[in-house]
Amino acid sequence: MTEPIRLKLNGKEVDLHSHPMTPLLHALRNEELSPGTKYGCGEGECGACTVLLNGDAVMSCMVPLCQAEGAEVETVEGLCIDGELHPLQEAFICEGGAQCGICTPGMLMSALYFLRQPEKAPGGVREALEGNLCRCTGYTRIYQSVERAIGEAAGK
């Protein structure tokens, strides 16, 4: 048995027991730590598996578990604190940003990254979400959701 890999998931220390080369996505899902992080392609194309790793948006299907050792990992489950939705989540509900919902966790994490560091996507929300595919919405309402959340953050 290899040593477990410890990381901080949504602020809590956790030990993962999957093989160190297991993609972070599968380790998080198989160990029931983040069922909300979704598989869509397993090859870095769809963005459904997006999580934040030490603050950076990454496709967790492309990151081996061992690379997340000691890191801070944020997933969709960490957005809602004590039952209070994150403004992005609120906005996705109000603006119709989620339809079937399978792309939504990844979208939210990419949007969160953009909210925190808008300078990383000078082209704005379209560019920020370039790596996240959605087959249901045509993206219009996803942009509106993110813009609403940005507006609210600015208003506060």
Added chain:
Amino acid sequence: MSIAPPYRYIGQSILRREGREKVTGASRYVDDNVIPDCLHGKTIRSTIAKGRIVDISFGEGIPWDEFIIATAKDLPRNVVVLIEQDQPALVEEFVQHKHEPILLLAHKDAGLLEDAARAITITYEEDKSAAFEIGEGSLQKEYLIEEGDIEKTFAECDVVFEEVYRTGAQEHVYIEPNGFVGWWDGDNIHLRGSHQCPYYVHKAVKTAFGLKDDRQVDILQETTGGAFGGKEDFPSTVAIHTALLARKAGRPVRMIYDRAEDMACSTKRHPSETRLRIGCTKDGKLKALDCDFRIDGGAYITLSPVVLSRGILHGSGPYKWEAARLVGKSYATNSPPYGAFRGFGAPQSLFAIESAMSALAEKLGMCPVEFRRKNFLKKGDVLPTGQALEGDPMLDAIVDKGLQMADYWNRAKKIAPIPNRGIGLSVFLHGTGFTGSGEVYLASRVALATRGDGKVEVRVSSTEMGQGTETIFPQIAAEVLGLEVDDVLFVKPQTSKVPNSGPTVASRTCSVVGRLVERAAHDLKGKLNGTPIADYHATHGETLGEAKYQAPPGLYWDDEKYRGSAYGAYSWGINIAEVTIDPVTMHPTVENFWGVYDIGTVINPTLAKGQVEGGIAQGIGWATCENVVLEEGAMINTHMTNYIIPTTMDAPPIMVDFIENPYEYGGFGSKGVGEIPMDGPGPAVLNAVSMALRRPLNKIPIIAEELLDD
């Protein structure tokens, strides 16, 4: 029996009911199921398109005795029932297409399962007579619509236009791949999965296992990643496979496809070929239409006859013809079966007619808008099947609104002199609900049930897959019953718990099933007779409001003659696309896109617009970047890296609006909405690109390299 406006909830953008679960990651999709003691299942598939299996060998180094191995022989009835019974669940001897399932494996270690799959060698005797092109193989189905004296009318025409239009296959690319989990308790099978039509799966599983009693099969729909028709027929096969392995194993089994397997094996939009001959006067009055519409059905019948039928029924477009002949033919090939995909044949035939209308306008030296306007269907006009239009299509109003939204005239004038820029339009219709007598045969039922806490449950087999079923049905029921929307609950579709309200397809949920929910609510209201639900429930126990489908008065379809009213109602729309062509790569970019639709009463504007916008993006993808590359009939670009759907950088700004023209027999006046968004983008984009290049094109997807070659 009707509730008059102003409404409390109808027309309000009530927030998506399951929205909170979806944005918090709490929704459970099939792959999120954690079932103790569960095995992983795997399908071993053919690597040839046609031939006979000579030998199957199990290689060395694999502990085969630990594996569950299932073949066709293990199934009581080796069939996936749909319309016909020609498709086996597993190949017995003869392979009809690549990736056809041959045997199934299960093991608790998913990694070892992959090694085992690689250690299996299947030897074939290949049959070189495989067919891959439309028309090469046998005819699966043929339909004919004839109205008026076609040749005589052509002889009277000043101008006759002829062209052949082609459309490619299209992969659904729902972001959640197919999957099921299942287990047996005694002689009863429980399956949970990702699918649109619980009762289709129910029937297929019951038949394959020769089960006598409906209650032996329980199918539950997990939260499902949309779907777009891709989870209409295909999931039945996955469910049978899962159930078979689970039965042999005596343990639960999960079969979750990965992306490449899903893309290679699952159904796709039927490729089509349409030969058009159109006759008109020199001042642009349409007279005669001769439409020969052909589709590639693939190796088994599946849904091809009904796709073909919807195709030719939409092939005459929103126009009035003096004479029309529409012939539809579906051909067998050795491709994996093509299946349902949003629009179901109509986008293909409408692509042909709407591309032709713009090309013909150009030929006549007329404006494409005015040419269309001159020929629009009006109330009372008769369609080629003999159906007189009862409702007013209001096409002029729809077109006016679309043109205004797009600032069409100014934009067209500005763009016209600029090379590589174009603007194109399309006008189209889409029939609501099952074709012909389909709804009568379905005989859908819904129920509303009282609860002790004063709330009401909606029980339907109509599924939520992103389009909003879970929200709009409570809106409808609450409106009738005078409840808060939150007091109407939507029960997860599960065949042991809900009546069969039919499949979630054919733009039927809001209009056809919504109408049943409305009627069931009236039924319940009558029973309650003013007593609060909790009180009534306390005295009478659970009380149901029920409704069963009844054809609207006067709606009749003759299956034998293939004539009559194919649909009770039609939705209508206009699309306008603005494109730029890169002069170096010839790559077309859609810059802006507009759509105005009449879908009857709009029950929930945010959800309806969202669904339409998504459909438009799919249509733009079909026209531009989505190129299914086939080799021996099967898709070879089975990754998201090489099959490209629109990303945020590809999808243009999409502007959508509605004109509400209610339909008396649809849920609160609604008509179909799910599929019509797919109908217009193909031709609108093609017409815009044709204008940009100053030559008419006739095929989608528009492939830049091919434009360079020309």
